[in-house]
Amino acid sequence: MEYSEIIDIFESHDKFLIITHKSPDGDTLGSGFGLCYFLREMGKMANVVNSDGFPDRYDFMYVDYAPQEFEPEYIIAVDVADPALMGSGLAAYQEKGVVDLCIDHHISNKHFAKLSHVEGDTAAAAHILYKIFKSSGRKISDITAKCLYTGIATDTGCFKYENTRPDTHLAAAELMAYDIDFANVNRRMFDVKSKGRIKIEQIVTGKMEYHLHDRCAMICITTELMESCGVDQAEFDGLASIPLSAEGVVIGITVKQRHERVFKISVRTTEDMDASAFCNYFGGGGHIRAAGCEIRGTLEEVKAKLLERAEQVLGK
Template structure:
């Protein structure tokens, strides 16, 4: 059942002995929302703990706080978890037993008994902030740091479309009322990369090919190239966005060779091109600015197909 902010606040008043579930590949928003909620429940005199299917990376350590130790759950809340799949190894235990979900994903699958979702909110932390306001409970500095980090994370530090007026209003209030080391948080969240990651990104930029007067780039990650770059495929996470850094690029295409003659393709649009339309025509799909498909053929055949498809889309702009 979908519920409003005020009803979610009511649920938090009523609940006892709470397990808070956050998603796998934990990020600043789910860790921030999870631990802000835990501290809120502590302030309300309740026992609570955060459960994550994977260890929380050290860079989010500053958001965590001591939990209430061992106790059996009477109430389970999913936070920033749009789909049960994202619960990883926690899924089998909690499927069908999630009492409340606090989220901002339009794709939320309503797996919880009560679901408080605001798809216009920049982050789950923004939804939680509104619930805390409805409760009238003052934030601590530590909760404020959690809420700030969630909003900053999901808006790309206020860079994306979802950095709405409301998101800025909340952050203004957090900065006015709390001692927030936000410049340090931003640096750790957005500027710092491991040396290995920086080297990998460099290697990827090195093999980037340019088509259609530089409006289309292609990165072809063959098994050979993976061996040459000495990286695991998992480490290539997020490289599809790299070509969009280059001035003049409208569509960035990344090919990954899954087996000889079979390629998985990720496409990203810088601005106006609709890559969902391009990938749709090639049997795939996705969002307007991020989509994918799979193609069979030789590398040169596949590249030819992709360049022609991108060319057609660019002709529409």
């Protein structure tokens, strides 16, 4: 789709529902709230929804946000590659064709919406939205800019991941010109950790497993572990980078229990391995260096499946 076609959609409808993915990160929330504020600035009605709620660590993006009362006439999903990623709380929107438009940057997008705009080579969904907004010629507000900057910064690991391109930096630089206190955003996103989070990282690092001649590292987060730590569940998000931080590791796998026999898998890889292809084998997907999937079974069964596949890809 051309950006002008998306702007035409914004202009020709009045009541929008914006769907973000479960276990929300900075990009899906930055994209969701950035789009919400942009639409409201156009005089439209718009709300953002998430099946898991909005974590406190991102509250600077929605401290003044208030849901509006209306029946949506147009539904947009942002940063959602698969309808299953909407979560059980938004099951009513997961059937193919229910969502009107999906704006995403995952190469594994399943094109479940009536219309899809996917840029697999763009670092963040928030960057796509910035390009769309910029093409409209409309001014954006500081809070919109702050949301978009947060999405870009978080999905690039503060601009250190391979998905960062020259135009990523240029977009971030333009957004930094707004009154967004970008230094504080980056500090909150990348430097500040609660005591509970520090405790969690100490535990999972201490229990990290190494396989396949130390080329594969894995951490496992069970419900038992989460309950024993006595911290908010949101503190367990964003741990996927830990396994890959060990020297010599090619694939880092995080296994996080969601239900009794359901595990969320997050995979991070170096240039020697395709994370999206690895997760696609299990029905998931994502990016070349960061992807995910869901596997059912006991913890030991899930680990065995992951290691078997890793061995097939890497060799013994």
